[in-house]
Amino acid sequence: MQQPDADVRFFREMYRELRGRGPKLLREDFCGSFGVCCEWVKLGPGYRAYGRDLGAAPLAYGRKTFLPKLTPEQRSRVRIERKDVLAPGGPKSDLIMAMNFSYFVFKERAALKAYFKNCRRNLRPGGVLAMDCFGGGGVHRPNKESTVHPRFTYYWEQYDYDPVYNTARCAMHFKPKGGRKVRDVFTYDWRVWTLAEIRELLAEAGFRRSHVYWEGDDGRRGNGKFARDENGGREEIWIAMVAAEK
Numbered sequence: 001m002q003q004p005d006a007d008v009r010f011f012r013e014m015y016r017e018l019r020g021r022g023p024k025l026l027r028e029d030f031c032g033s034f035g036v037c038c039e040w041v042k043l044g045p046g047y048r049a050y051g052r053d054l055g056a057a058p059l060a061y062g063r064k065t066f067l068p069k070l071t072p073e074q075r076s077r078v079r080i081e082r083k084d085v086l087a088p089g090g091p092k093s094d095l096i097m098a099m100n101f102s103y104f105v106f107k108e109r110a111a112l113k114a115y116f117k118n119c120r121r122n123l124r125p126g127g128v129l130a131m132d133c134f135g136g137g138g139v140h141r142p143n144k145e146s147t148v149h150p151r152f153t154y155y156w157e158q159y160d161y162d163p164v165y166n167t168a169r170c171a172m173h174f175k176p177k178g179g180r181k182v183r184d185v186f187t188y189d190w191r192v193w194t195l196a197e198i199r200e201l202l203a204e205a206g207f208r209r210s211h212v213y214w215e216g217d218d219g220r221r222g223n224g225k226f227a228r229d230e231n232g233g234r235e236e237i238w239i240a241m242v243a244a245e246k
């Protein structure tokens, strides 16, 4: 699950480290309930956010839940569109974020390359595309994990793995404290892209360079802190971030 406030700080820092200046205009592709956009505009008056998603339900949830928590001035710096991420248009951005492995929805090389090309077109010169990725030997078989939060327990389950197409069906379940577990609240049918494939496609789409960031751990599980490194990924299942420079 995303932690939009931590994500925007991490990606702003990552951009600064790569570009030597701060990003101002963020594009959040597959924005869903656009929590990241809402956190972005809270960073300061010069920060603007543009979010895009095809789903009416998550967009409506964001309008009901997150937008009202912003001040009118902050709200004026958020723009959301219900549109395919492959469609042209939208403002040219400093930073594009494609989080929650959402681009895994593209199952074929040509489709992912077309998406990366579109991202490149939507970036200002020197802009950065950032996304998360998961992998490791553990994703080659069914797996699950749970995290207890104060008001609910969150479950992640990967149902299967297809070695021919490198695809997996995954789901999120939730159990409110004292309530019954609700299964398959969100379900995904994904191609599990490898970092090597992603970086090759980024280069083919015209990105100058790409970098991998690995998550640190607190001894038991990932701690949500990522550092640039070409030698990570020893865990059974890992999460990494990828950043590509235009």
Ligand SMILES: C[S@@+](CC[C@H](N)C(=O)[O-])C[C@H]1O[C@@H](n2cnc3c(N)ncnc32)[C@H](O)[C@@H]1O
Pocket (backbone or CB within 6 Å): 002, 030, 031, 032, 033, 034, 035, 052, 053, 054, 055, 058, 083, 084, 085, 086, 099, 100, 101, 102, 105
């Ligand atoms: C894994 S969810 C990401 C949710 C989002 N990051 C959030 O926190 O609410 C994937 C999202 O991608 C959207 N989506 C899938 N294919 C899309 C496409 N081609 N163009 C735009 N949005 C798409 C879905 O509607 C869904 O909201």
